[in-house]
Amino acid sequence: MSAQDSLAAPEVLVRQPAAEPEPSLVVASQWRLMWWRFRRHRMALAGGVVILLLYLVALFAEFLAPYDPEATSVQYTFAPPQVVHVYMVGAYVFGYRSVVDPQALRRTFTVDESVGISVHLFARGPSYKLWGLIPMNVHVIGPEDASAPMYLLGSDRLGRDVLSRIIYGTRVSMSIGLVGVALSLILGVLLGGISGYYGGAIDTAIQRVIEFLRSIPTIPLWLGLAAALPASWSPLQVYFAITVILSLIGWTGLARVVGGRFLSLREEDFVMAARLDGSSQLRIIVRHMVPSFLSHIIASITLAIPAVILSETALSFLGLGLRPPVISWGVLLQEAQNIRSVATAPWLLAPGVAVVLAVLGLNFLGDGLRDAADPYG
Amino acid sequence: MVGFVARRILLMVPTVIAISVMTFAIMQLAPGDFLTSLVAGMASQGESVSQGAIDALRDRYGLGQPPHVQYLKWVSGIMLRGDFGQSFEWNRPVSSLIWDRMGFTLVLSLGTLTFTWVFAFLVGVYSAVRRYSIGDYVLSFLAFIGLAVPGFLIALVLLYVSAHFFNQSVGGLFSPEYVEAPWSLGKVVNLLQHLWIPIVIIGLSQAASLVRIMRANLLDELHKPYVVTARAKGLPEGRLLLKYPVRMAVNPFVSTVGWSLPALVSGEAVVAIVLSLPTTGPLLVRALQSKDMYLAGSFILLLSTLTVIGTLISDVMLAWLDPRIRYQ
Numbered sequence: 001m002s003a004q005d006s007l008a009a010p011e012v013l014v015r016q017p018a019a020e021p022e023p024s025l026v027v028a029s030q031w032r033l034m035w036w037r038f039r040r041h042r043m044a045l046a047g048g049v050v051i052l053l054l055y056l057v058a059l060f061a062e063f064l065a066p067y068d069p070e071a072t073s074v075q076y077t078f079a080p081p082q083v084v085h086v087y088m089v090g091a092y093v094f095g096y097r098s099v100v101d102p103q104a105l106r107r108t109f110t111v112d113e114s115v116g117i118s119v120h121l122f123a124r125g126p127s128y129k130l131w132g133l134i135p136m137n138v139h140v141i142g143p144e145d146a147s148a149p150m151y152l153l154g155s156d157r158l159g160r161d162v163l164s165r166i167i168y169g170t171r172v173s174m175s176i177g178l179v180g181v182a183l184s185l186i187l188g189v190l191l192g193g194i195s196g197y198y199g200g201a202i203d204t205a206i207q208r209v210i211e212f213l214r215s216i217p218t219i220p221l222w223l224g225l226a227a228a229l230p231a232s233w234s235p236l237q238v239y240f241a242i243t244v245i246l247s248l249i250g251w252t253g254l255a256r257v258v259g260g261r262f263l264s265l266r267e268e269d270f271v272m273a274a275r276l277d278g279s280s281q282l283r284i285i286v287r288h289m290v291p292s293f294l295s296h297i298i299a300s301i302t303l304a305i306p307a308v309i310l311s312e313t314a315l316s317f318l319g320l321g322l323r324p325p326v327i328s329w330g331v332l333l334q335e336a337q338n339i340r341s342v343a344t345a346p347w348l349l350a351p352g353v354a355v356v357l358a359v360l361g362l363n364f365l366g367d368g369l370r371d372a373a374d375p376y377g
Numbered sequence: 378m379v380g381f382v383a384r385r386i387l388l389m390v391p392t393v394i395a396i397s398v399m400t401f402a403i404m405q406l407a408p409g410d411f412l413t414s415l416v417a418g419m420a421s422q423g424e425s426v427s428q429g430a431i432d433a434l435r436d437r438y439g440l441g442q443p444p445h446v447q448y449l450k451w452v453s454g455i456m457l458r459g460d461f462g463q464s465f466e467w468n469r470p471v472s473s474l475i476w477d478r479m480g481f482t483l484v485l486s487l488g489t490l491t492f493t494w495v496f497a498f499l500v501g502v503y504s505a506v507r508r509y510s511i512g513d514y515v516l517s518f519l520a521f522i523g524l525a526v527p528g529f530l531i532a533l534v535l536l537y538v539s540a541h542f543f544n545q546s547v548g549g550l551f552s553p554e555y556v557e558a559p560w561s562l563g564k565v566v567n568l569l570q571h572l573w574i575p576i577v578i579i580g581l582s583q584a585a586s587l588v589r590i591m592r593a594n595l596l597d598e599l600h601k602p603y604v605v606t607a608r609a610k611g612l613p614e615g616r617l618l619l620k621y622p623v624r625m626a627v628n629p630f631v632s633t634v635g636w637s638l639p640a641l642v643s644g645e646a647v648v649a650i651v652l653s654l655p656t657t658g659p660l661l662v663r664a665l666q667s668k669d670m671y672l673a674g675s676f677i678l679l680l681s682t683l684t685v686i687g688t689l690i691s692d693v694m695l696a697w698l699d700p701r702i703r704y705q
Contacts, residue, residue, distance in 0.1 A: 342537045
């Protein structure tokens with residue numbers, strides 16, 4: 001870390017030596033102090049674990065999902081979720097019995113308790129290529145007989161496995177947050193930094209633009225831009241277009257944070273010292289100023305990701321964001337858009353639980369990081 | 378004060394102009410112009426359009442001319458004649474479609490704003506004064522849930538619960554018998570009975586962040602020396618709280634309400650679709666899906682302008698509350 005930190009730490013200690021009994025505090029680096037502070041925040045720690053797990057799910061989606069997310073089954077449409085029963089030497093789920101409603105001419109499924117389907121860990125199922133490279137057919141959980149039905153979270157109107165689709169959706173939903181925030185960050189740091197460092201007329205102009213962008217209701221604006229995307233674009237192009245649209249507003253928040261930090265740091269003694277030393281402007285910014293607000297930026301980023309995830313979900317839910325065959329949590333929730341499907345198949349709301357988990361986890365994590373960002377306070 | 382308000386209103390003008398330019402750009406982004414779609418739509422229904430009528434429309438909206446001419450024709454149509462253009466999907470002037478819906482949106486937004494404000498204020502003050510009590514923990518937890526659960530998801534769950542367990546529908550703003558009825562006292566009561574559900578759903582996520590702000594602000598103030606002074610001279614606790622620290626803490630709170638207006642309108646758009654409310658949201662999304670750009674553009678323009686006016690009101694309130702801002 002830069003010079004001012006190693007100076008500041010012992011000073012804190014001299015003033016209140018009895019308050020912090022840990023002897024290693026004197027030599028602890030700033031990042032270590034932050035980790036100690038962060039560790040005390042239980043909810044943030046739990047949030048961090050949840051987020052880590054979600055990204056692991058995204059990484060190993062093919063292995064964790066019992067089925068191919070696009071595999072349809074004419075036989076089992078709207079099948080309700082099964083419960084895994086564990087007994088001494090293994091586990092099983094009950095089979096289905098189909099009943100045709102003579103009035104609505106609709107087939108509904110009830111759980112048939114006379115049929116047990118044996119379920120195994122690391123079962124062999126449909127083959128796939130992990131990360132598109134390694135051919136495999138082992139899934140973390142699956143039925144012993146690969147043709148037997150196993151829908152742990154039910155199936156949708158085409159008989160696709162909801163659990164597998166949520167697992168695959170994690171990939172897009174969790175990554176769109178990262179990509180979107182990365183874009184906002186580049187814009188935010190660049191413009192916020194310029195605005196804070198130079199001040200004056202440039203600052204005023206950038207602040208006006210931020211104010212303008214923030215005064216527009218986002219959903220109508222996003223909807224308008226998303227509707228203008230040509231229908232002929234490939235899913236990948238739409239994905240990037242949507243992230244660009246989402247970060248169009250997202251950068252303003254980050255720019256304000258960064259701008260404010262820059263403005264206050266510019267007056268600090270160590271910046272003046274570096275300037276008197278003859279450091280170039282770029283060196284002052286990169287070597288002296290950025291390290292001292294990096295932790296704050298990390299915290300702001302963590303708090304900005306859930307907003308992007310929620311926006312993507314809302315846009316896709318309305319049918320103006322990502323489109324099938326791309327699978328994201330918002331696209332999955334589109335299946336649950338009308339009251340009829342929610343009433344007949346409430347398990348279609350399950351992707352919503354994933355959204356809530358991700359957003360809560362990121363919020364708690366960000367809260368903890370923000371508290372830890374200033375370990376001397 | 379008058380000078381401050383006048384200056385703020387003057388500052389609003391460039392913002393509104395910028396909004397209209399942006400809206401127009403969005404309208405232009407969509408492929409094809411509305412006239413081509415109109416002609417194609419009428420032809421598919423077996424009607425033929427005379428070349429004269431097409432030319433008249435083409436001239437009225439400046440289609441085929443450079444963008445800035447089209448923009449000026451569009452804006453002057455709105456400013457001078459109240460003509461927002463033609464909705465080809467409904468085959469009616471846009472202005473005949475939007476005002477009812479804007480009215481309901483306005484009522485819903487104002488209701489939600491009031492709810493958000495009162496709720497966030499009361500809960501924020503309570504959790505700051507009774508910090509780390511059970512009530513504070515429960516309310517903070519609820520606030521986090523409100524923050525994390527998208528409004529449309531709450532609406533969907535509510536739809537499911539009411540349909541499955543109570544066997545009744547919560548959608549819409551009126552019971553079926555009142556939808557077409559003329560305005561009467563019964564209809565207003567019926568409206569209020571339906572209105573609180575979307576208000577609470579949309580308001581909850583907004584209120585959640587405001588509660589956090591209010592709580593943090595008040596906590597900063599509660600330990601300042603002037604509070605100790607007031608307590609030492611024997612002021613009753615309730616009056617002390619409202620007269621000094623709350624007045625200080627409510628200040629950033631009011632300025633944030635201005636920012637929360639755009640979010641409110643956005644939240645309304647999505648929740649309204651799930652609950653099938655007769656507000657702007659559902660019509661806007663439909664217009665965008667069918668590339669009915671004059672209709673969609675008018676909604677975006679009006680909603681954004683409404684938000685700017687709302688921000689102005691909150692700025693004026695802030696200035697009224699805090700003299701330092703007025704005399705800057």
